[in-house]
Amino acid sequence: MSQAIMDSGPLVAWFSIRDSHHEWATRIFENLPAGALVCEAVLAEGCHLVAKDVCQRPPS
Secondary structure, three states: OOOOEOOHHHHHHHHOOOOOOHHHHHHHHHHOOOOOEOOHHHHHHHHHHHHHHHHOOOOO
């Protein structure tokens, strides 16, 4: 069994619809087997970047 080690870039792209790599990340995550390895620092960075993106959106 192979495991994937996650970085913040694909996580941010997956969570952020406006990201230019969102569609690619969605395809990757749909085919990724369960059990990907994610460290706390990657999660923290991903959350920070996604929150920053949301806060910078112009009002609807």
